[in-house]
Amino acid sequence: MDPKRVRARTALLVPLLLLLTGCSREDIPNFGWPHAITPQGQRALDLWKGSSVAGLVVMIAVYGLMFWAAWAYRKRDDVVPAQVGYNLPVEVLYTVIPTIIVAFLFYFTARDESYIDKLDAKPDCTVNIVGFQWAWQYNYTDCGTATGLSIIGRPGRTAAEGGELSHLILPEGKVIRFVETSPDVIHSWWVPDLLFKRDVVPGRQNTFQVDSIKAGTYKGRCAELCGEFHSRMLFTLTVAPQSEFDAMIAAAKADTTSGRYTVNGSNQ
Numbered sequence: 354m355d356p357k358r359v360r361a362r363t364a365l366l367v368p369l370l371l372l373l374t375g376c377s378r379e380d381i382p383n384f385g386w387p388h389a390i391t392p393q394g395q396r397a398l399d400l401w402k403g404s405s406v407a408g409l410v411v412m413i414a415v416y417g418l419m420f421w422a423a424w425a426y427r428k429r430d431d432v433v434p435a436q437v438g439y440n441l442p443v444e445v446l447y448t449v450i451p452t453i454i455v456a457f458l459f460y461f462t463a464r465d466e467s468y469i470d471k472l473d474a475k476p477d478c479t480v481n482i483v484g485f486q487w488a489w490q491y492n493y494t495d496c497g498t499a500t501g502l503s504i505i506g507r508p509g510r511t512a513a514e515g516g517e518l519s520h521l522i523l524p525e526g527k528v529i530r531f532v533e534t535s536p537d538v539i540h541s542w543w544v545p546d547l548l549f550k551r552d553v554v555p556g557r558q559n560t561f562q563v564d565s566i567k568a569g570t571y572k573g574r575c576a577e578l579c580g581e582f583h584s585r586m587l588f589t590l591t592v593a594p595q596s597e598f599d600a601m602i603a604a605a606k607a608d609t610t611s612g613r614y615t616v617n618g619s620n621q
């Protein structure tokens with residue numbers, strides 16, 4: 354191909370590669386992650402940012418050394434350079450430095466993982482998440498005025514078919530424990546804004562906790578391919594101040610006709 358055309362194509366492709374990754378300026382400080390809405394999410398975000406910066410530093414050092422070596426030792430004449438089999442100090446250095454880097458990353462990962470997996474003996478609210486083919490149900494097993502209430506999602510492609518996306522409501526600023534169970538296959542309960550997801554596994558109870566959640570409405574989905582209508586396992590999470598939460602729960606408990614709720618397993 355004509356070298357001019359190659360240059361023109363490269364000049365077009367390089368900026369396209371950079372720009373078409375879909376990042377905006379706001380994504381840069383968090384390296385593409387959303388803002389955290391829980392202390393656990395903040396920990397994960399800080400770990401992600403720290404690891405990304407560490408990766409960038411290593412990249413700059415490695416490419417810097419490579420280009421420096423290529424430039425400093427480029428061919429200047431026809432004299433054959435000194436032929437060496439090994440260089441012990443350099444080899445020790447490039448074994449020791451990566452070991453130190455990995456030890457650092459391991460320390461911070463282990464520290465943050467044990468914080469994110471921590472469970473309080475007495476959370477403010479415990480919710481049982483049931484993931485089934487292909488919807489979610491939420492049972493407030495121990496959660497103040499909400500205790501006994503279940504929010505029922507129903508599988509179905511459309512509302513006309515009887516499908517109902519579930520809508521979980523939680524109080525703002527409270528310690529919340531999630532207990533996940535599944536009657537059929539593995540699902541994964543994921544609210545991207547929580548910066549966290551955990552699999553829902555049949556035959557066992559998976560738990561996790563958030564120390565507080567910022568008020569807002571967040572989208573959620575199933576993150577484990579679980580069958581034909583996996584893509585329809587969408588849900589909404591609304592986090593509201595305690596008084597609003599109590600009012601929403603009271604309205605849900607009073608709703609005996611929509612089929613979206615049950616109290617202690619019945620439609621009242």
Ligand SMILES: [Cu+2]
Pocket residue numbers: 484485487539540541575576577578579583586
């Ligand atoms: Cu699923």
